[in-house]
Amino acid sequence: MSSRPPDVAVPDPASSSASPSAVAAAGGSSGPGAAPAAKGPPARVPLFSAEAWSPLKVELFRSLYIATSIAQIGTWMREAAGPWLMKVLTDGWQDKPAMVARVLVFSNLPIMLLSVFAGGLAxxxxxxxxxxxxxxWMLVVSVVLGVMTLFGMITPGLLLALTFLLGVGTAASGPALQAVLPELVPPKEMALAINLNSVALNVARAIGPALFILVVSVPGLTGKYGVGTSFILSGMTFVGSVWVLFKWKRAPQRAAVHGESFLGAIRAGFNYTVYSRANRAILFRVLAFIVPAVVMWSQVPIIATEQLHLRGEQSYALLFAFVGLGAILGVLLMPGLHKRFKIDPVVNTCTLIFAMGLIALSFVHSIWLAAPIMLLMGVNWVIIPTNFNTATQKSVPPWVKGRAISFYLTVLFGSFALGGAIWGRVTTSADIATSLQIGGGVMALMLLLAPRFPLTLNEGLDLSPAFGKDAPVVPFADGTPPPSGAVNVVVNYQIDPAREADFRTAMVQLASQRKRNGARAWKLVAGNVPGQFKEHFGFASRKEFDRQPGRLVKADLALQAKASAFHTGGEPVRPTVEA
Known part of the structure; x- marks a missing residue:
């Protein structure tokens, strides 16, 4: 259902150019009826063990898994065909590398622009x-693209326009697809289901280009006929996903927290992302890796023809297949890596290897020398985004998961679009070897900032709802808020003046927590008496105030308790609505 090179952790029927894997980020839901997110680290079960495949015992997951795996194969067939078609359409053009890169840009641009709104819709x-x-939608657009190619009606502009429309479908489906995963399998098997989706994605990454080679090798299907047929076959692979989803008797869905409006849901997701240090760190790492890495994905046809001097669709698609084989190997290696190492050292090491691979690729001119490099880069390509996805999934609570993931996808696919535009222009102005060297160098330099942006800031925190189904919900604040208009809250503290520095540090953390959950205008005001403080914050409306208990997680309560522990006054610390 989606598209692109990173790695998908959810049933993703398709992909389009930056990464079905990118759509893998999540595994959570924000609806009340959804199962809770899996706790603990990702599954570390050997892929060849029976336990690794246990989610397939669930009939609904199995059906959707098979259907989406077929769709992903078709999508990667289209992924191989699109850039090659643009290369053929623009042969002789001075800005051919930039036009080829724009296929990736137009595929990812709508996801960058629309994922946030799609998260709210989800x-x-x-x-x-x-x-x-x-x-x-994606079935119809793929078939239209194929028919226009077969009849010689396609132009570079139309190819980009239809690619953009496919990206719109990917953007609209991504957050919803990720958010339903906990409804398909038991919580204890969600990490295993994520691993299985990674397997399916990366098998598709190898098989899809191979099928493209097969199609264009059939007598009578060379040139536009082979490419057009590939597009039509890609569209047909969505049929199974539509059928399984149509037959799914899903319970009616309610809004995540007290019937949030569409724009309100987006605003809440934005607040959470902006004020979550863990999320900001992950998004920076995504940007720092994807933008330079895209030099490979956006320029595969140019690497094939100008760097390796290959000719024909088959040779070009072979490069995709080598990356896909490496990705499969990466999936096999991941359980062992997760068992022995933490996420950050794995991602840092793999990023350095990928950067060295880009630089090494710039110096080779033989397919046999390029093949092992592409294979190695495929290994690291699946490991790095999969860990980004895992880190994101573990860093957000259920109530905002769909929206937080949508911001993750916005940055992820925005990085593809930005990188594609940059490297297309650099290659046009210089050459592909220069682009590969600059990309590898930038990636290595950005890695120096990794210690300041770790991926595991929220590791160990309990992000489950503070008040379960059977637990009584504690009122967020004492007093009666006004029926309409803004609601202002105050909290009084009396602390030991000698501990003021530590108290202020704790309150900075608490301020971020309040803002993540929707508070505004937070401030801490010192009183006239030493050690006396008032915490002020507000909410835009009564409805926003009423949603606070539903947004609190157990880690929030622990943070509030940490701040309250500084209080030495006789009365307990309680938020109170200001008159």
Whole structure:
């Protein structure tokens, strides 16, 4: 259902150019009826063990898994065909590398622009119906692209326009598809389900280009006929996903927290992302890796023809296949890596290897020397984004998961679009070898900042809801808020003046927590008496105030308790609505 090179952790029917894997980020849901997110580290079960495949015992997951695996194969067939078609259409053009790169840009641009809105839709609309509509949309657009190619009607502009429309479908389906995963398998098997989706994605990454080679090798299907047929076959692979989703008897979905509106849901997701240090760190790492890495993905046809001097669709698609084989190997290696090492050292090491691979590729001119490099880069390509996805999934609570993931996807696919535009222009102005060297150098330099932006800042925190189904919900604040208009809250503290520095540090952390959950205008005011402080914050509306208990997680309560522990006054610390 989606598209692109990183790595998908959810049933992703398709992909388009930056990474079905990118759509893998999540595995959570923000709806009340959804299962809770899996706790603990990702599954570390050997892939060849029976336990690794246990999620397939769940009939619904198995059906959707098979259907989306077929769709991903078709998508990667299209991924191989699109850039090659643009290369053929622009042969002789001075800015051919830039035009080839624009296929990647136009595929990812709508995801960057629309993922945030799609995240809001995923939390306020019925996800099953939304997914059915988006799958039908991508089926139709793929077939139209194929028919126009067969009849010689396609132009560079039309190819980019239809690629953009496919990206719209990917953007609309991504957050919803990720958010339904906990509804498909038991919580204890969610990490295993994520691993299985990574396997399917990366098998598709190898098989899809191989099928493209097969199609264009059939007598009579060379040139535009082979490429057009590939597009049509790609569209047909969505049929299975549509059928499984149509047959799914899903319970009616309610909004995540007290019937949030569409724009309100987006605003809440934005606040959480902006004020979550863990999320900001992950998003920076995504940007720092994807933008330079895209020099390879956006320029594969140019690498094939100008760097390696290959000719024909088959030779070009072979490069995709080598990366896909490496990705499969990466999936096999991941359980062992997760068992022995933490996320950050794994990602840092793999990023350095990828950077060295880009630089090494710039010096080779033989397919046999390039093949092992592409294979190695495929290994690291799947490991790095998969860990980004895992880190994101573990860093957000259920109530905002769909929206937080949508911001993750915005940065992820925005990085593809930005990188594609940059490297297309650099290659046009210089050459592909220079682009590869600059990309590798930039990636290595950005890695120096990794210690300041770790991926595991929220590791060990309990992000489950503070008040379970059977637990009494504690009022967020004493007093009666006004029926309409803004609600202002005050909290009084009396602390030991000698501990003021530590108290202020704790309050900075608490301020971020309040803002993540929707508070505004937070401030800490010292009183006239030493050690006396007032914490002030507000909410835009009564509804926003009423949503606070539903947004609190157990880690929030622990943070509030940490701040309250500084209080030495007789009365307990309690938020109070200001008159």
């Amino acid at each position: 939390d306020v609309l019925d996800r099953r119906r939304l997914l059915i509509v988006t799958q039908l």
